[in-house]
Amino acid sequence: MIEENIFFQKNYAVVGNPNSGKTTLFNALTGLRQKVGNYPGVTVEKKLGQFIGQHGEKIELLDLPGTYSLSAHAPDECVTRDVLLGLRSDTPRPDRILCVIDASHLERNLYFITQVLELGIPTIIALNMIDLAQAQGTTIDITKLSSELDVPVIACQANAKETLLPLKIALSRAEITRSSWSQQLPSPWARAIDGVAAIWTHDEEKISQRDPLVRMKSLLLLASPDTEIEGLAKEMNAGSLLGIALAQRSMLDRELPSWREVLVSARYERIMELCQAAQGRTSSTSETMTHHLDEFLTHPVWGWFGFFSVMGLMFISIFVVAAYPMSWIEGAFGCVGNLIREFMPQGDLRDLMCDGIIAGIGGVVTFLPQILILFFFIGLLEDTGYMARAAFLMDRVMSKVGLHGKSFIPLLSSYACAIPGIMATRTIENAKDRLVTILVAPLMSCSARLPVYALMIAALFPAGSVSLWMKGALMMGLYIFGTSAALGFAWLFKKTILRGETSIFLMELPPYRCPVLKHVFLQMMQRAGMFLKRAGTVILGISILLWFVASFPKSNLEKSNHDKSSQLEESYAGRFGHFIEPVIAPLGFDWKIGIGLVAAQAAREVFISTLAIIYHVENDDETPSSLSTTLMKETRPNGMLVYTPLTCLSILVFFVLSMQCISTLSVVRRETNSLLWPLFQFCYMTGAAYLASFLVYQGGKLLGFI
Amino acid sequence: MNIPLAQLESNEEGVVIELPRDERIANRLREMGLLPGTTIVFVRRAPLGDPIEIRLRGYSLSLRKSEAGEIIVQKNKHTPHE
Incomplete structure (x- = not known):
């Protein structure tokens, strides 16, 4: 046998x-x-x-x-x-x-x-x-x-x-025996467990009341918090379970008022006996390395120094180091696109391949270096134990807006991309805190906004007009604006629609450990794979859809030698741009910007390539410098400039706040298991963006700016 | 001398006497090993004053002052030598 x-x-x-x-x-x-x-x-x-x-x-x-x-x-x-x-x-x-x-x-x-x-x-x-x-x-x-x-x-x-x-x-052992360990409990507890366990015994005669699984289920149900007992009983799915459990609990309340405490303390008492017997301690000066490191890393002054150094290093890596592989990937996809353009016969299929599928996949894969670096850092911070210290340092700030120290990391990750940020919220135990974090995470300026910021700042300040520092300060200001908006909305939601009991902040500060690089890399690859699967499929679908609305119906001016700009104007996307023009005119936007906003729904950076097509920029290589000079010359039908400083600022404000990322919305739908929350998120963010841009543009005009 | 845990100073030791009224919080604390009779050492406050770090059962736990204020401890006279 x-x-x-x-x-x-x-x-x-x-x-x-x-x-x-x-x-x-x-x-x-x-x-x-x-x-x-x-x-x-x-x-x-x-x-x-x-x-x-x-x-x-x-x-x-x-x-x-x-x-x-x-x-x-x-x-x-x-x-x-x-x-x-x-x-x-x-x-x-x-x-x-x-x-x-x-x-x-x-x-x-x-x-x-x-x-x-x-x-x-x-x-x-x-x-x-x-x-x-x-x-x-x-x-x-x-x-x-x-x-x-x-x-x-x-x-x-x-x-x-x-x-x-x-x-x-x-x-590999063929047989492993079941442990005979069992926790002795005072008689009211034992009776309560028997009482609940009887339910399953009734349901299926095969199961004995002594079955350990049945006993553990009964125990957990009885011990569950008042707010969770109903849900757990439903999950355990056995007839009149909830009623019986509640009856047994009131029996416990009467006969053993400290029944909750007894359950835990009885177990710890036995564990302490066991530890005394099996564990010998020669010295008590434990974990001195961690202690000394924490003297520095959680120090009122040096702690912040360490914190900002770590965060700074992470951001420099994400935005500066990742820029190199990103441009290689972009180049590679451009090459593939050109190859296909050369070897495939002209027609819709070729355009679909080049402008829809290749551009769509490229759009996702381009961000992969940033995502990999982000996940590498997160893995490293988790493995070394610093992540818990970051939450320890930031909890006070987060608690001001009603959130938890653990919400800090998801929000931080959202600077790279909201999707991994939202995926990281699952360690937040309070459902409402988790939801608030998910709702505000996309307000943190993600890296897809960066090219748009760069373009608009370039259009706002023509080369040489202001110092690099000024441009840098404006860029910084946009990040601060987005972050404040995220914290402000979090506070608002915690005060209103997601009001709830304050969450409990209980977090272990694990000893610092030397990270196992192989493990960090493995974790990074797995998480990046998850990102590709989640975001990639959606972005690809949306890219194809957007290609369709931007390419059909076909322009009548076919003779004009494939004029992309007039084709776009005639397409569904162009018509939609005209259609929404009255709505966006008060923000200082014309219909062409409208098309850009529609296209940006696939991913924000698509705004730039779309503008490049609309304004007919030669060899649309998405270089902000050439595009920005074109933009600055653009005029309205009445001869006024389109991209006045005020309009540029209005566009910037709009991009900071608005929800223009369908892949994020689809991830939110999965995470929250509802359609309501992504819809709400879209409405509140876009509404706030509209309002803020409106105030900037109209207010600016009133103050005499153009 | 019985005082709220949050009022201990760095390196002071105390024995837990009473847990917060809120059963939800008390239960979580118990499961993490913070029970009446457990000896804890106050390690430090976070740079912004909240949360705090304590040591118990050989590990470090951080919790907010709001919760630590409701945990009553008996302050031990001697402080452990670090």
Whole structure:
């Protein structure tokens, strides 16, 4: 029997506290044999990886989001709970569990791990970071720990491959027994659990009331916060569950008023007994390196110095360093476009290929260097432990507008692109805080706005008229304006439509660690792949659609040797530009700018290439310098200049505030699981942009500017 | 001497006596190991004065003054030597 068994594929779920090195271990075990997907309905990454076990069998690992407790709060923690309880229809309940423990923080790690042991699933414990524990002067009696917890415990270091063999051998074991660990609770608690567990026993006779899964489900339901119990009961999907759970809770209220506290303290008491028996401490001066670093990095003066240096380095890399690969990519796509233009017969198909598909893919891929650098930095900051310090420093600022220190990173990422920023909000546990962060993230000036800013500033200040510093200051001003708008709207939403209980800020400050570069790169590639999949498909679709509205119906003036500018005027896009002219005229925009605004819905930087086509700029190579000189000569039918300083300023203000990115909207739709929120976001941002541009233009005119 | 946790100074040690009334907050604190009877060390305030960092059960946790103000601790007379 056992001989047969050893060759079977084994499926493990990998669980553990955040910062326990869980994902590093997962990466070290599986290498590049990973598949990253998504759990339907939530935007939590689903990472599957595999390796070959000792007997040549496949061992599959599912990396579940890190959590401190089975009573989940954030969306990613809920995924871990639901998979372990078998509540997700898309992911089968794992046959086996690999628990990762940070050996240098044994006590707190064991809280979650002992909860997992009570699920009744065969479990192996990887005692990670054993080197750090030893360096701190902590010795752990592994045999004792293993016998007390009644599961195999294997020491390892995720960042040192040679230490992983014993773990791989253990994971290949044919049989792993279920742990007999169980938490003793006072009698009212035990009765309450029995009372709730009876529901499932009624539903399916096969399930015994002693079934550990049923008991853990009952316990979690009883212990869930008042605001979440209803949702959880619905998820567990068993008849009159909610009513019975509430009745048992009022029984607990009567008979054991401190029932919530007892549940947690009983577990910690047992863990402390266990730690005293299995853990020896030789010295208490732990983590001195982290302590000394924090003296500097969270210092009232030096802390900010460090913070702004890190952020500055990140931004210089994103905007300056990335510019080189970006121009190569742009050039490469231009070449491919030209090649196709030369070798394909003239016609709509060729235009679709060149102006729709190639330009669309190019538009996304061009931003990839920035996205990669952004994700590289985020990965590096997460891995070293600095990310938590950034949130620690910025929480005060964020709390002023009703947000959380953890909202800082998503907003910061949005300077590169709102999509990765919005994807990063899933670590925010409070649903309303998360929504507010998502709603305001696109107000942070993303890099797609940068070319538009550059062009308009160039048109506003002709070469040599003002110093470079002045232009730089205006650029900076636009970023500050966008950021203030984001914080202002966040404050407004928290005060009005998304008013709610203040969120709890509880964050571990993990010890600083040397990052594993391979792990950072892997993470970067996976996240960038996610970005391409999310944004790429939408942008491509929109590019094709925009190509269509800009190319049809065909202009009558075909004889005029393929005049692109008059073709655009006759097209649906051109007609739409004329159609909206009365609406945008009060902002100082004419119908040509209108076409640009329509086209910018694919991505903001398309505004420039569209203007280049409209104004018939020779060899439309999107160089702002040549385009800006053309713009400055442009006149209205009455002979007045179109791009007066006031109009340029109005365009700038409009671009800072307006929502012109359909791919962001589609990501928001997925993240919020509703159509209402992206629609609301579009309306409030575009409305604010209209109003602000209106005030700038009309106010400026009143004050006598032109 | 029983005082709110937020009023401790750097490197002062205290034993938790009482958790915030709000069950939601109290529960999260408990799960992170902050229970009545737990010894904590006040490490530092953030540069802007809020949040604060404390050490307990061998790890560092940061929380806001608003929550730390409702946690009552008994201040230990001796301070740990760093």
